[in-house]
Amino acid sequence: MSTKPAALYHRIVVWALFAMLLLPLLGTFLYSISTSWSATVLPDGLTLKWYIQLWTEPRFLNAFLQSILVCVGALLLATVLILPLLFVVHYHFPKLDGLMNVLILLPFAVPPVVSSVGLLQLYGSGPLAMTGTPWILVGCYFTIALPFMYRAITNNLLAINIRDLMDAAHLLGASTWKAALLVILPNLRKGLVVSLLLSFSFLFAEFVFANLLVGTRYETLQVYLNNMRNSSGHFSSALVISYFFFVLMFTWIANRLNRDRG
Amino acid sequence: MTVNPAPSDTTAALPTPNLPKPRSSRRWLPLLCLAPFAVFFVAFQIAPLFWVAINSAIAEGGWSLANYERVFSSRFYRQAMQFSLEITVWSSVLGLLFAVIGSYSLRQVDSKVRDFVMAFSNMTSNFTGVPLAFAFVIILGFNGALTLVLKQYGLLSDFNLYSKTGLIVVYTYFQIPLGVLLLYPAFDALRDDWRESASLLGASALRYWWHIGLPVLTPALLGTFVILLANALGAYATVYALTTGNFNVMPIRIAALVAGDINLDPNLASALSMVLVGMMVVFTAAHQWLLKRSYHVH
Numbered sequence: 001m002s003t004k005p006a007a008l009y010h011r012i013v014v015w016a017l018f019a020m021l022l023l024p025l026l027g028t029f030l031y032s033i034s035t036s037w038s039a040t041v042l043p044d045g046l047t048l049k050w051y052i053q054l055w056t057e058p059r060f061l062n063a064f065l066q067s068i069l070v071c072v073g074a075l076l077l078a079t080v081l082i083l084p085l086l087f088v089v090h091y092h093f094p095k096l097d098g099l100m101n102v103l104i105l106l107p108f109a110v111p112p113v114v115s116s117v118g119l120l121q122l123y124g125s126g127p128l129a130m131t132g133t134p135w136i137l138v139g140c141y142f143t144i145a146l147p148f149m150y151r152a153i154t155n156n157l158l159a160i161n162i163r164d165l166m167d168a169a170h171l172l173g174a175s176t177w178k179a180a181l182l183v184i185l186p187n188l189r190k191g192l193v194v195s196l197l198l199s200f201s202f203l204f205a206e207f208v209f210a211n212l213l214v215g216t217r218y219e220t221l222q223v224y225l226n227n228m229r230n231s232s233g234h235f236s237s238a239l240v241i242s243y244f245f246f247v248l249m250f251t252w253i254a255n256r257l258n259r260d261r262g
Numbered sequence: 263m264t265v266n267p268a269p270s271d272t273t274a275a276l277p278t279p280n281l282p283k284p285r286s287s288r289r290w291l292p293l294l295c296l297a298p299f300a301v302f303f304v305a306f307q308i309a310p311l312f313w314v315a316i317n318s319a320i321a322e323g324g325w326s327l328a329n330y331e332r333v334f335s336s337r338f339y340r341q342a343m344q345f346s347l348e349i350t351v352w353s354s355v356l357g358l359l360f361a362v363i364g365s366y367s368l369r370q371v372d373s374k375v376r377d378f379v380m381a382f383s384n385m386t387s388n389f390t391g392v393p394l395a396f397a398f399v400i401i402l403g404f405n406g407a408l409t410l411v412l413k414q415y416g417l418l419s420d421f422n423l424y425s426k427t428g429l430i431v432v433y434t435y436f437q438i439p440l441g442v443l444l445l446y447p448a449f450d451a452l453r454d455d456w457r458e459s460a461s462l463l464g465a466s467a468l469r470y471w472w473h474i475g476l477p478v479l480t481p482a483l484l485g486t487f488v489i490l491l492a493n494a495l496g497a498y499a500t501v502y503a504l505t506t507g508n509f510n511v512m513p514i515r516i517a518a519l520v521a522g523d524i525n526l527d528p529n530l531a532s533a534l535s536m537v538l539v540g541m542m543v544v545f546t547a548a549h550q551w552l553l554k555r556s557y558h559v560h
Contacts, residue, residue: 011375013367017360018379021386021439024394027401027408037407081299092292106307108489109542111496113513114535117520118310121317121528139306146303207391207499212521225392226503237400240393251385 025244032237050238060239063224070134070210070220071203074141075196081142082149083188087180090157091166097154104147112208115140119213132217140209145199152198156191160184190257197254201247311539318532329533339515339534345426346495346512347541352430354490357437358445358483364438365446380446387439391499398423398432398504424505432500437490444489448482480556488549492542512538 032050034043054060089096119140123130130136162184169179207222215223221243228236321328333339364383368376389397401408402423412418422428452475460470476483498513507514512534519531 007370010367010370013363014371014375014379017364017367017438017442018382020360021383021435023408024397024401024435025386025389027406028397030407031400042407077302081302084295085299088292088295092289103303106311108492109546110307110311110539111498111513113496113498113516114314114538115307115310117516117528117531117535118313119306120520122309122313139302142302143307201388205388205391205393207503208517211499211502212517222392222499225396229503229506233396233400236396240396243393244389247388248385251388252381255381255384 025241028237028240031234032241034234037234050232050234051242053235054238054242059219060224063219063221066134066218067204067221070137070141070218071200073134073138074203075145075199077138078142078145078149078199079192079196082146082153083185083192086150086153086157087162087184090154090162091180100150104150107143107147112140112144112206113212115143116209116212119209131213132215134214134218136213137209137218137220140213141203141206144206145203148199148202149195152195153188153191156188157184160187194254194257197250197257201250201254204243204247204250314532314535317529318536320529329529330537332530333533333537338510342510342512342515342534343537345510346538349426349429349433349511350491350494353433353437353494354487356430356434357441357490358487360434360438361441361445361486362479362483365442365449368442368446369449380442383439383442387436387443389439390436390497392503394432394436395500395503398435402428402431424509429501429504429509432504433494433497436497436500437494440493441486441490444486445482448479448486451478451482477556481553484549484552484556488545491545495538495541495545 030043031037033046033048035045035047035049037043085100089100119136120131122128123136130139165183165187166176166179169183170176174182205222206220207226210220210223211226214220216227219227225236225239225243228239318329319325319327368379398406400406402421403409404423406423409418409421412421423432456474457470460474461467465473496513498517501509501511501514502517507518516531516534516538519525519527519534
């Protein structure tokens, strides 16, 4: 155990870190519930009218819904593509895992703004014209979620010892498909749910693809927030706080599920 | 997902256990399962990058390095590279520093406080981009609450959130939670009894960190640093929302060349993009090289 002054130092550092991370959120929250706040250190009065104005604004509700639809669509696609991939890689071709670990670095190494340059030209016109529609976002968001989901579910797969489970299922007469769907999949359920919730919370925050490839033609929440730049700061603060609480809810549920796992 | 049973699996109906057949004869089926993934991955990840790489080297209808020449001979684009690198390096160094100090102290406090602050830090790691820019305008903009408080006490004379310094502050903010998230597990490697042994043998705290703490943590520090660099270098949303696309960094320039109102030039944007990706590759290569060297120390 550390000595008294050392313990005090560590506590101060941790609370300072917390305060530093909290400050922008706290400021935005205060701003969102104040009647007016300019040129003074504290707001003049408190009100909920910005939240009421926000949650009765059709354009906001529409953007909110569209964001959810795009993210859910992308995560469905990611699940349908990544689960078979993981099963095949780990059961049939374990050597491919090395290649996959290199491939999943690409979404990190190539920033969305770079991908957008190519995407705008490839899918801007011609037979695969997709820019300006939510479909291109579904595809792009799949690549953003891929590294995270791949790593998270791989850890889960390694923990359940897929080979033994499959051999046991085979011996009991199950086909490979049946064993994969009825034995392996249920064992991955929790890891899958946690990785989907966390992926949702960072896909919901995506702005670059949404703004460059689609913009106002299918407005997501982040694009709407950016377009509201010139409206009242109190209104956009209410938007920021509403957004953050929505995302917070997802990360909180994911953390709870994750903790229950042990 | 509905899948028809594979032809080779019809033996499942027989009473004898369905042992897997020799693998070579049934490899085409698993490979087929990889096809949908491959199609989407190529379409949305590989093909765009490929397009950028090819078109960066095409100018006026033929192969040429003219785009790269234009990028490197223009003072404007050289400034964008310089600003990008300055903001990236400073915010990564500061973010790493705060993350190291924070993670180490997080290890030492009791678990209730630790879990709470860790959970909060993880949540704020999603607080980036446009919402973050808004929050900073409110607290640190020209009339921001914190700006006013600091000015009142004369602690701040001419801070400008929309300048390079301002951007370094905002970037550092979003680097800290990511740094903590990545570094915190690395402190597992440092055992408490090492510090006790060192101090029993007469080593000062500084000597302990220099000879034991830092070398043990080096691989994790380098890895985290590279991820922070990549995170800051490619960041677009925060700087775009904060300065309405008027601050000269590489992601802003690239986007302006493909989605701006005037002067569209996808080939020039491709060359700039390749320079950006090139910087990422240099960071990663340097990381690998340093990692090899750091292992020789032991």
